[in-house]
Amino acid sequence: MSCLDELTTAGTVASGHTVTADWAGLTHTGLPQPGGVPGIQIDGYFPDSSHFNNTHGWQHDAQFVIRLPDHWNGGLVVTGAPGTRKQYATDTAISDQVLAQGYAYAATDKGNSGSDFYRDGTRPGDAIAEWNARTTQLTRAAKRAVAQRYGHSPRRTYMTGISNGGYLTRWQLENHPELYDGGVDWEGTEVDPRGPNLLTDLPPGILNYKDYVASGFDQNGTAAKNIRAAGYPPDLIAPTTTLWTNYWASFWEVTQCQWQKRLDPTYDTYGQGTGTYNYYARLSASDVGAQVASFATSGDIQRPLITVAGTMDGLLPIDRHARAYARKVAAALDDRDDDGHGWKRHDRRPDFRLYEIQNGNHIETYQDTFTQLELIEPHAQYALDLLVAHVEAHQPLPADQCVPRHGAITSPPAQPGHCANLFEP
DSSP, X not given: OEEXXXXXXXXXXXXXXXXXXXXXXXXXXXXXXXXXXXXXXXXXXXXXXXXXXXXXXXXXXXXXXXXEESSOOSEEEEEEOXXXXXTTTTIIIIIHHHHHTTOEEEEEOTTOOSTTGGGSSSSTTHHHXXXXXXXXXXXXXXXXXXXXXXXXXXXXXXXXXXXXXXXXXXXXXXHOGGGOSEXXXXXXXXXXXXXXXXXXXXXXXXXXXXXXXXXXXXTTSHHHHHHHHTTOOOOOBXXXXXXXXXXXXXXXXXXXXXXXXXXXXXXXXXXXXXXXXXXXXXXXXXXXXXXXXXXXXXXXXXXXXXXXXXXXXXXXXXXXXXXXXXXXXXXXXHXXXXXXXXXXXXXXXXXXXXXXXXXXXXXXXXXXXXXXOBOSHHHHHHHHHHHHHHHHHOOOOOOSEEEOTTOOOOSSOSEESOOOSSOOO
16 A cells, blocks of 8 residues: 555656556547546455466456545546556556546456466356456455545445446446446447357458458458458558558457457367357357356446447447447347336336447557547546436436537437448548
């Protein structure tokens, strides 16, 4: 435990109470950096058998950070690391913002991290299922820490997260509503054993990318059409790279390989290749469907949830992830009832909203290369403000909407419904 003059990255970078590599490249360089938040930081870990995270020299996973500002507003915000990052991953994206507003903050590495996270656990689904257990565990511990520090438990607790952290937010609000008052899911990963999921969508991109390059990046060629048919947004061309190239080089194959090795380890990854992986064919040849089902989301949220996602997301295409989850929530809300004979208490339906950011993209720093892209961060931050006003002051949430380029979430919406699945030049 450390008493710090500054809990935000304005001070923790210099004091050594963050790890810059954890959050490097996650947020845009022009993101405002708040400061002036003194308080207490607690770094620790829960007992675990895996050792991918070597932060603090602990060689121990299930690490976490809890930050308790001196000037507390009575709330707590919890998150889990996106991708395969560690516990400081959202220091600039989430921690700085909520600390400046007076919230206590807690984040976990999800129980395993790094490109080899799939080696954790004894059963194929274990490594990913642990993400949810560690988030629940941290939330309970953070509530106790808050009570010890301030003399009472948080009046409100919110969950939020980016990418895999967005998935965590959905799962927690479905399965542990007693711990939270609501959540904001920022471009979360859809997990459905029936599809779509990462194992259904990534292989077509991987398989067709090299032919796309060989075609001279022909947007009308067969390879480009196959990639778009898998749900991916149009490519963007820059002098030295393309949007698809960036995703292919940094995310497509490594992500597909990690999930396949964890969920379908009997598949011959190196002999048959990642691009030829066929999830639906593997359902009858392996137990991959059961493994995905072990940590899938149902859409049956028990607390209000806002999803914010971009139409130019090249890792988690919006129609295959954000919109797919919205459809799942709608179906779950229509089906839920009290006695098996139909919906009885409409006033207890938790609100769900999908705010689509036109030209929003999974990786904020890509805007440095592709100026057509729109940052999602400001909209995600505002979505949290809207959620808090909804929960604490009973303010209605703005309706589902497309947030046009250079626009904002508004009530009534400037563009109701989905954004066109095309970018503006």
